[in-house]
Amino acid sequence: MRVFVTGGTSFIGGHVVPKLVADGHQVTILARDPGKIPGYAGLAGVSIVAGSLADDDVIFEALAGHDALVHLALGHGGTARERVVSDTVTTVNLFQSAAEQGLRHIVHTSTVGVYEHRPGRYGDSDPARPTHVYGATKAAGESYAFAIADSYGIRANVIRPGYTFxxxxxxxxxxxxxxxxxxxxxxxxxxxxxxxxxxxxxxFIWAGDLARVYAAVLSSSEPNRRTFTALSxxxxxxxxxxxxxxxxxxxxxxxxxxxxxxxxxxxxxxxxxxxxxxxxxxxxxxxxxxxxxxxxxxx
Missing domain, CATH: 3.90.25.10 (UDP-galactose 4-epimerase, domain 1)
Structure with a gap:
């Protein structure tokens, strides 16, 4: 499978990409700094496209010929307005471009922060009720992933990691x-x-175990419109x-x-x-x- 990965040079991406390659996938990474991780240069099955989440034209062209998208990257900003511009808008554009280019599966990275940060026990069937801007941004991404995928007849799934080490x-x-x-x-x-x-x-969850969750969701032909909280x-x-x-x-x-x-x-x-x-x-x-x-x- 040809997989397009954003955030492939991040901490979590540094575990997910090698796992996908080990499973036999061909991985294309979108990276602002293509040389950030020297180890990728010698890793067969990995190619890097220079660009950021804001580079719509670069992303649209680079997505062509891929089968699936794994969205690990996030936009930065302190206020709700900043997050909408840097993360929500770029995420929507990314998902829309993936669907238009014929990709069949979107895997979106969310967070346990979409749940209420109040005492209780929360699971994948509970609605997103974030209590801070970061969680709200990720919850918006979840909704757009499902909505865009559904409108194009493709699959979308969400992974919600917690404290990763x-x-x-x-x-x-x-x-x-x-x-x-x-x-x-x-x-x-x-x-x-x-x-x-x-x-x-x-x-907690070890980053290597989290990478296994991404690989399993990506490789399985069954899950669709599902959320998976990833922790021990x-x-x-x-x-x-x-x-x-x-x-x-x-x-x-x-x-x-x-x-x-x-x-x-x-x-x-x-x-x-x-x-x-x-x-x-x-x-x-x-x-x-x-x-x-x-x-x-x-x-």
């Missing part, structure tokens, strides 16, 4: 960690106290992560855990859809422990 998969690829993991590792590596809030935590099932507290870091690094650090009245696993996500559809039930602990060791050497 991992070391770079390809030479020169970026590393992305939200601030919590590096902050914990820095303190533990230095042997200083780690201050945490009792029961605060979340569900287990809720893991930051206190647990810190204890793992202490164990992995052999640190004398002590934990200072404040009780702010948070109920454990107050906000969780049902990920049973990816298990029912693809057999995925990811265990984040082994890769998270490995990533803690990696951060200790990389920071």
């Amino acid at each position: 991992g070391a770079p998969e390809t030479d020169g690829a970026p590393i992305q960690s939200m601030p919590e993991l590096p902050e914990i590792v820095r303190a533990v590596a230095a042997g200083t106290p780690v201050e945490l809030v009792r029961n605060a935590g979340l569900q 099932p287990a809720f893991i507290t930051w206190e647990t992560v810190a204890r793992w870091a202490i164990d992995e690094l052999g640190s004398p650090s002590e934990l200072s855990v404040a009780d702010e009245g948070i109920r454990e696993a107050a906000l969780t996500f049902d990920v049973s859809e990816i298990e029912r559809e693809f057999g995925f039930a990811f265990d984040a602990e082994p890769k998270l422990r490995e990533h803690l060791r990696y951060l200790a050497t990389a920071l």
Whole structure:
């Protein structure tokens, strides 16, 4: 399959692209900086088109001859107006061009941020009710993916990742960690106290496992107009992560855990859809422990 990928030089893209190539797909990446990831130069099955999400003509021409689109890129901006211009408009143009060029499948990257950020349990059948601009932007992209695909008689599916971690998969690829993991590792590596809030935590997914979700959605002939929340099932507290870091690094650090009245696993996500559809039930602990060791050497 010939797959057109936006955001292929991002952290997640640096895992998704090698996985798609390993599965036998031919991948074309849209990249503002074609040389950003040197490892792609020697990766058979990968070609790069120079351009950004705003380059409508470049995108339209480059999409010709492809079978599927994987949209990983996002536009930036702080306000709702900025997000609409940089992300929503460019995403709509991208989907429209893909449909007009005859692509048969759109895979859109959304976020668990489309759900309400309030205590509760949320799953793929729950409606999008975002409480911040980023989530609203991604929810709009979901709607346009389904609407445009339906009007052209093609498939569209949505993946909603949560907290994604991992070391770079390809030479020169970026590393992305939200601030919590590096902050914990820095303190533990230095042997200083780690201050945490009792029961605060979340569900994780290793970037390599997330790449498997993209590959499965792309390769399957069945799902259409579906959303797949992509995380490991287990809720893991930051206190647990810190204890793992202490164990992995052999640190004398002590934990200072404040009780702010948070109920454990107050906000969780049902990920049973990816298990029912693809057999995925990811265990984040082994890769998270490995990533803690990696951060200790990389920071």
